[in-house]
Amino acid sequence: MLRPAVRQVFAALEARGGAGCVRFVGGCVRNVVMGRAPTDLDLSTQLTPDQTEAALSAAHIRHVPTGKAFGTISAIIDGEPFEITSLREDVETDGRRAVVSFTTDWAKDAQRRDFYLNALYADIRGAVFDPTGEGFDDARDGRVRFIGDAETRIREDYLRILRFFRFTASHGQSMDAESFAACARLKSGIDTLSGERISQELFKLLAVDDPTVVIAAMIDSGVMAHVLPSISAQATPLRAMCRLTSDIERRLLALLHPDGLQPEALECLSSRLRLSNRVAGRLRDAARRLPQADINTGETSWRRMAYRDGKAVLCDALILHSALSGLAQAEWQAIETLITALDLPVFPLKSAQLIAAGLTPGPELGQAIKRIEADWIAHDFSQNVIDAAIDEIRERTKI
Structure with missing residues (x-):
């Protein structure tokens, strides 16, 4: 003022x-x-x-x-x-x-x-x-209560169902029973809303300090099934993720685990919610690497994954694994700090070296580089792998 x-x-x-x-x-x-x-x-x-x-x-x-x-x-x-x-x-x-x-x-x-x-x-x-x-x-x-008749307010704009849950999570001391019941009765109205409006409200809900109690109520009442259609959203992984991070997209990863992280489900979800290419790509990359992400494998394995996919993808996959494993926030922060500080090598082999060793430019050269790089990664980025590969090519191609 x-x-x-x-x-x-x-x-x-x-x-x-x-x-x-x-x-x-x-x-x-x-x-x-x-x-x-x-x-x-x-x-x-x-x-x-x-x-x-x-x-x-x-x-x-x-x-x-x-x-x-x-x-x-x-x-x-x-x-x-x-x-x-x-x-x-x-x-x-x-x-x-x-x-x-x-x-x-x-x-x-x-x-x-x-x-x-x-x-x-x-x-x-x-x-x-x-x-x-x-x-x-x-x-x-x-x-948090609807003004006047709850059903009348909701029928005016079905987005108010999602706003009710979001404001209850951010400003409410408890769930208003009458308003909640009206939202549950009219939940199919969510289907008429645009994906952009739904995703904006969902992201605002996930940004609340602890939205898990409210999201659990949305799941149990069937409301979430209209927000994330054809996906069995999970409140338990989300609860653990909320203790580790305030990152909205990482919280969404946990909410979608496991059914919503399948490629087909993610594709449908991205289309329905009109997710940006960046967000959809981030979810897809983390889901793809989740099976290989393990907080117990240690720095050597993490360096390989970080080299292949980048540190950000590795951290996204590992934090979901950490949430599912019940890791404490301090433990996760130590892991994230270590990954951020990883010194990733640069693949030192040049195509000219293989041409000098006897390979001719073309598809075979590209395939050889990919094969040698994969072997180099698997052997912890050892220069010996490259030296041995060059020697083998020289031996094989000499006349």
């Missing part, structure tokens, strides 16, 4: 709509009430999108219509964006998107939100507003 950029945005909007026409909303207010640091500074205003743009222009504040059709204009000051959304009420919903109309009524805007603890507002002077009458207490007590 004291930051110059924040006060500049408030001043610009209030110059157009009067004192109190703009308020902080949602997560930043909720977190402060809960004694946590505020995160995204989202703002709500009684101004329409056109009026918001006019107010920002008058104050010479750069802005972009990031979601103007839905009421959102982003003000940008010193590179920092502030999302400003006009108060809205739903006119029509279909479970994925809503048709909205703009209003000046804070209570109507609050009623269209998902959970009571997210329907809190605060002005620049520090006054907190709770139009539903339930949000402040729910935030203070760590209670």
Whole structure:
């Protein structure tokens, strides 16, 4: 509230709509009430999108219509964006998107939100507003509940099922029974959502300090089967992985173990969730190397695997093996430090050496290099292997 950029945005909007026409909303207010640091500074205003743009222009504040059709204009000051959304009420919903109309009524805007603890507002002077009458207490007590009738809120947007579990994991003290039951009843609605929306929410859930209790409830209720279709997700490996790392993609590896790490399952999952090539490749590489990854084999074996696949792939495969083996965090960190510090050799053989020994350029030369490199790796990168191979070629090709 004291930051110059924040006060500049408030001043610009209030110059157009009067004192109190703009308020902080949602997560930043909720977190402060809960004694946590505020995160995204989202703002709500009684101004329409056109009026918001006019107010920002008058104050010479750069802005972009990031979601103007839905009421959102982003003000940008010193590179920092502030999302400003006009108060809205739903006119029509279909479970994925809503048709909205703009209003000046804070209570109507609050009623269209998902959970009571997210329907809190605060002005620049520090006054907190709770139009539903339930949000402040729910935030203070760590209670995540749908506003009004849970099934009605879910049918407006089925992504709210996943948001319920995510917010319960991150902000809830316990699982609200009525909301949970509604999510379980309407879980098939998840199938109508885009893969991008599902994966974004799943990754946010996996980023919570300890999401395992909530994820176990999702698995037991059948909700997770609609998030990760055709895969038997496992909470136990995930619980162990969460003790070892906060890396979201490594946690996903554990959640997918073992059924979801089969090549065909990973391919279907990547397509359904619209995973990036990088993420899909990381999961695929770790799954491919998991059978060979063993925390008990030691540095020599690790160096071979790191040379073939890279240190990152080796660490991903080994941390999953460590989680399945019940390794403590300190033990894993020692292993990861050792792998990171490994001095990997460079294959010293050049094609010119084999040509000089008697091989002619062509397929046979390439095959010989691959065969010698594999033997060199298997013998712990010994130069003797290369010397012996060159001698053998000279002996075999001499006339």
